[in-house]
Amino acid sequence: MxxxxxxxxxxxxxxxxxxxxxxxxxxxxxxxxxxxxxxxxxxxxxxxxxxxxxxxxxxxxxxxxxxxxxxxxxxxxxxxxxxxxxxxxxxxxxxxxxxxxxxxxxxxxxxxxxxxxxxxxxxxxxxxxxxxxxxxxxxxxxxxxxxxxxxxxxxxxxxxxxxxxxxxxxxxxxxxxxxxxxxxxxxxxxxxxxxxxxxxxxxxxxxxxxxxxxxxxxVHSGTAVEGSPLKNRLLGRNREWVLLKNYPFPPVIWYAPVILLYDLMAVGYAMLAKRQLASLHGRLQAIGQLRKMLVRRSQRVMRISWREMMRRLQPIEGPLAVARRYRRP
CATH class of the missing domain: 3.90.550.10 (Spore Coat Polysaccharide Biosynthesis Protein SpsA; Chain A)
Structure with missing residues (x-):
């Protein structure tokens, strides 16, 4: 055609x-x-x-x-x-x-x-x-x-x-x-x-x-199981890949403690409330592909500065406010 x-x-x-x-x-x-x-x-x-x-x-x-x-x-x-x-x-x-x-x-x-x-x-x-x-x-x-x-x-x-x-x-x-x-x-x-x-x-x-x-x-997760180990593993892994490929430098250095804190809370919640290690396994899997994701990071098309990108990101909220974003009605 x-x-x-x-x-x-x-x-x-x-x-x-x-x-x-x-x-x-x-x-x-x-x-x-x-x-x-x-x-x-x-x-x-x-x-x-x-x-x-x-x-x-x-x-x-x-x-x-x-x-x-x-x-x-x-x-x-x-x-x-x-x-x-x-x-x-x-x-x-x-x-x-x-x-x-x-x-x-x-x-x-x-x-x-x-x-x-x-x-x-x-x-x-x-x-x-x-x-x-x-x-x-x-x-x-x-x-x-x-x-x-x-x-x-x-x-x-x-x-x-x-x-x-x-x-x-x-x-x-x-x-x-x-x-x-x-x-x-x-x-x-x-x-x-x-x-x-x-x-x-x-x-x-x-x-x-x-x-x-x-x-x-x-329907929301109509063809996938909400809260399944597979979904939690992929979400954990892919979150880290998104950050490795895209988070601005040098702000990633300043925000690293907060990013790590929220990651630890997410893994802890999955382990305690859902009795799953899938979220942790996903993040460990992400680390194994560190080099590949950093190569892809270098391939980005960049027309804005890191300062402009930070302006496009939302302010950080507390853990309870973040949890409410994912609450099922």
């Missing part, structure tokens, strides 16, 4: 044994008011009949079938590289988008050529009228969190705003930005690959905006 024949948006959905979510997800996608898009589903070796269901029920979907689970990051990269559209939407299987979702994201993206990421208003399926995410924020301890997580969907949440990045569970990216800063880091497998991408985009001085009209209902 030539670039002239390409739709304006390629919409990518990564699936791994998400058969139960595919019908509501894809049905909502094809009810969009904005129609200049095509859909690629990348299946990561599902064994639940997902691929056959897509072929029969949604033949208009382009299906890429992997023989094993390559992870969320690598699978999205596959579809990005297999397409040419100027705009790239990513969407989790455990979502249902409103009819105006994609059109709102495209309209926001096209208002400003320096906007490289658009974040949706993600609402929790398990708590009606409650926000799951309105973009990504990162504080000066390097802790990433979902903006407005757990807050009611109030009039204040209907105001567009600048954010640090977009949650890749329902986001729109500009291909020109990805061509410049690179795709999702496949080593992350899943979790926080969107945070790493947001850091790299910010270093290159791309903007991210929250689009409240782009509404999506999200």
């Amino acid at each position: 030539s670039q002239l024949d390409s739709p304006r948006v390629i919409l990518i959905i990564v699936n791994w044994n998400g058969r139960a979510y595919l019908e509501p997800c894809l049905s909502a996608v094809f009810r969009q008011d904005f129609q200049d898009f095509a859909v690629i589903v990348v299946d990561n070796g599902s064994t639940d009949g997902s691929c056959e269901f897509i072929r029969v029920t949604f033949p208009q979907v382009r299906l890429i079938e992997n023989h094993e689970n390559l992870g969320f990051a690598a699978a999205n990269n596959q579809a990005i590289q297999a397409s040419q559209s100027a705009l790239i939407a990513t969407l989790n299987t455990d979502t249902v988008v409103a009819p105006g979702w994609l059109g709102a994201l495209v309209q926001a993206m096209e208002r400003d050529p320096r906007v490289g990421m658009c974040a949706s208003k993600m609402l929790l399926a398990s708590a009606t009228g409650t926000i799951d995410a309105a973009g990504i924020a990162v504080d000066r301890a390097g802790i990433a969190s979902n903006v407005r997580h757990g807050e009611p969907d109030s009039p204040e949440a209907n105001v567009p705003s600048a954010v640090f990045g977009a949650c890749a569970g329902a986001a729109l990216y500009r291909r020109a930005m990805l061509d410049e800063i690179g795709l999702f880091d496949p080593d992350f497998f899943m979790y926080m690959e969107d945070v790493d991408l947001a850091w790299r985009a910010q270093w290159a001085d791309w903007r991210a905006v929250y689009v409240p009209e782009a509404v999506v209902v999200h």
Whole structure:
């Protein structure tokens, strides 16, 4: 397909044994008011009949079938590289988008050529009228969190705003930005690959905006087990990789005690409350890849100073306030 024949948006959905979510997800996608898009589903070796269901029920979907689970990051990269559209939407299987979702994201993206990421208003399926995410924020301890997580969907949440990045569970990216800063880091497998991408985009001085009209209902960990050892290991490992690749120098020297303190508290909580060592194992695994991540750090596109980057990070809050960011409504 030539670039002239390409739709304006390629919409990518990564699936791994998400058969139960595919019908509501894809049905909502094809009810969009904005129609200049095509859909690629990348299946990561599902064994639940997902691929056959897509072929029969949604033949208009382009299906890429992997023989094993390559992870969320690598699978999205596959579809990005297999397409040419100027705009790239990513969407989790455990979502249902409103009819105006994609059109709102495209309209926001096209208002400003320096906007490289658009974040949706993600609402929790398990708590009606409650926000799951309105973009990504990162504080000066390097802790990433979902903006407005757990807050009611109030009039204040209907105001567009600048954010640090977009949650890749329902986001729109500009291909020109990805061509410049690179795709999702496949080593992350899943979790926080969107945070790493947001850091790299910010270093290159791309903007991210929250689009409240782009509404999506999200099950949250619908195809992964919340609190599982695997998830906690990957979160622990990937957090350290994000910091190794992106945290500004020299401020990392000044903030290292605080960063270490919060890491120790996170590991301690996992060991005491969840009786898991997965969070610790993930951090130890991250150290084993120190050299590789520092090489990738040197490859960043940097258009802003470390002082400007620190201004884009949120102030550090106390442990109780940080814990509230992750509380399940």
